[in-house]
Amino acid sequence: MNTPIYDYLNNLIDDDISRLYMPGHKGNHPYDYIRDMSKYDITEMTGADSLYEPDGIILQSEENTAALYGAGHTSFSAGGSTLCIQTMLSLVASPKDTVIVARNAHMAFINACALLEITPYWVKPNYNDNFGVSGEVTVKSIENAIKAMPNAKAVYITSPDYLGCMSDVLSIAKVCKKYNKPLVVDNAHGAHLKFTQTDCHPITLGATICCDSAHKTLPVFTGGAYLHVSNDSKITKHEVKTKMSLFGSTSPSYLILMSLDLNNKYLFESAKADFAKLQDTVKQLYEIAHEKGFEPISPNRDLTKLTLDAYKVGMTGEELAVHLREHKVECEYASTRHVVLMLSPQNSKLDIDRIKSAIAKITKKEPIVNKDISFELPQAIMSVRQAVFSKKELISIDNAVGKVSAETKIKCPPGVPIIIAGEVIDTYAQKLLKKSSIFLINVVK
Ligand SMILES: Cc1ncc(COP(=O)(O)O)c(C=O)c1O
Known part of the structure; x- marks a missing residue:
């Protein structure tokens, strides 16, 4: 797999041309710590292509990504999935339109509704009493919402959610096709799902359009994300770029773009084997956790995440996070009840051993009885x-x-x-x- 952005930057460094263009560090940062890195940090100059009007190295790299994901086309974002969500919504809806959306949506979606004057029609995800979470949104609830709001412009779901719960994207996509509604998936936490033992990436499962925060689960710098459009969709790459340029900076980071470019090589060469190994490791961790009384949060979940319900061992999520920290393990997230450990193939054996040892040293207490309050939708009287x-x-x-x-x-x-x-x-x-x-x-x- 070629790496056109990375190669261009290396050639530029080798050519040793005087930098009379942005940024101010000129590839010669005053501090040693980031001087080498600063050489790769350039602006959209001649030859370096342009993120919102690509016809050179960025286009080539994006086409490589689209081929890896089986997408019709893919666009890079240097502004995370947040920028992709703004773009996706503006592609499927116009001001004052309604979009059917599962209520576990991220803040980025709600902020985009405020910016774009879009009205969400909320669908409640299933509440799982045993685990005190609302994750999966059912096909039935989506179909009922489409029947209740036939003029809605699109269906928007978040899968996987922050805790790793996934919805049945395949069946939801079928229902959306039946009613001719585009299915938009916030797959911020699932860039790797194309490369797990079972390919469960939303584009494979029939989504029209989705965003992946490549930086969350793949070796990509923070802010690097993909916006994929399926082969079946009429949305053109030109439309994606035009809409993304409404919200994105005109100075996208080449460090981020370079890491997305190099990620193509990683995905092509190593990701499938690496993620298969990671799934086995997480399975082992769950087995150890099971001995303490933990259970997987949902049968339909991201198999690379370790989500622990601390109530099962008589602790709160915050207490469990402290226990893990004492064993040199810092979690991604701890709530009153849950702790999320995000693993990747880049975690070392030492990291895994520390998790095992921390779990083994938990002193199990009487489980805490679920006192979570299930959720009712409040009434909206204003947009x-x-x-x-x-x-x-x-x-x-x-x-x-x-x-x-x-x-x-x-x-x-x-x-x-x-x-x-x-x-x-x-x-x-x-x-x-x-x-x-x-x-x-x-x-x-
Ligand atoms: C479900 C979900 N969607 C979207 C986002 C925004 O992604 P990004 O940080 O890449 O902009 C996040 C961030 O945590 C998220 O959890």
Whole structure:
């Protein structure tokens, strides 16, 4: 697999041309620590192609990625999945349109709704009492939503979610095709899913368009992401680029683009074998964890993530995170109840041994009985955009019942936004906010 961006940058360094262009460090950073790295950090100059109008090295590299993922076309983002989500929404909907969306959506989606004046029609993901999470969104609930909102422009789901729960993308894609709705998937946590033992990447499973935060699970610098469009879709690459340029910086980082380029080589040469090995390692870790009373969070889950329900061993998620830290393991995330360990083939044997040893040293106590409150959708009386851009005041949660929230509060569990800008705070939401240690909120004045 060729690496046109990386090769171009190396040639540029070898050519030793005087840099009378941006950035200010001129490839000769004043501090040693990043001087070598700064040589690769250039701007969109002649020969270096242009991210939003590519016809050279960036286009070649993006085409390599599209071929690896079996996508119709792929565009790079140096602004993470956040930029891809803004782009995807603007491709499938216009201001004042409605999009059907599973309520475990990330803040980036809700912010994009505010920017683009899109109205979400929420679908509740299934609540799993045993694990106190809301992850999977069912085919039935999507079909019911399409029937209730036949004019909705698209269906938007998040899979995998932060805890690693996945939805049945294949069946949801079939339903979307039946009703002629594009299926948009936030696959921020699933860039590697093309390369696991079973290919369960959303593009393979029938999504119209999806974003992958390559930086979250693959060896890519923070901010590097993909926007894939399926072969079946009429959305052109030109449309993607035009829409992405509405939101993205005109100075994309070549360090990020270079790492996306080199990632193609990694995906082509090593990813399949590496991820097969990683899945075996995570399986082993689950076996060790099972002896302590932990169980996998869902049968349909990302098999490279280790998500531990601390309640099963009589601890809170925060306590378990402290225990892991004492054994030199820092988790990705700890909630009141869960701890998420994100593993990748780049983790060393030492990392894995530390996890094993930390789990083995847990002193199991009486499991904590689930006191999580399942989730009810509050009533929206204002659009996300109206509420976000309204005059607001910061008040105590104690006085918030009946007020319209001017911001979005997300806490996990239950893994869904508790209140979204434009929704009326009811006693239910008030209880959940307090339970999530949120005591102040901006409301519409
Ligand atoms: C589900 C989900 N979607 C989107 C994003 C945004 O991705 P990025 O940080 O690549 O912009 C995140 C970030 O954590 C996420 O968890």
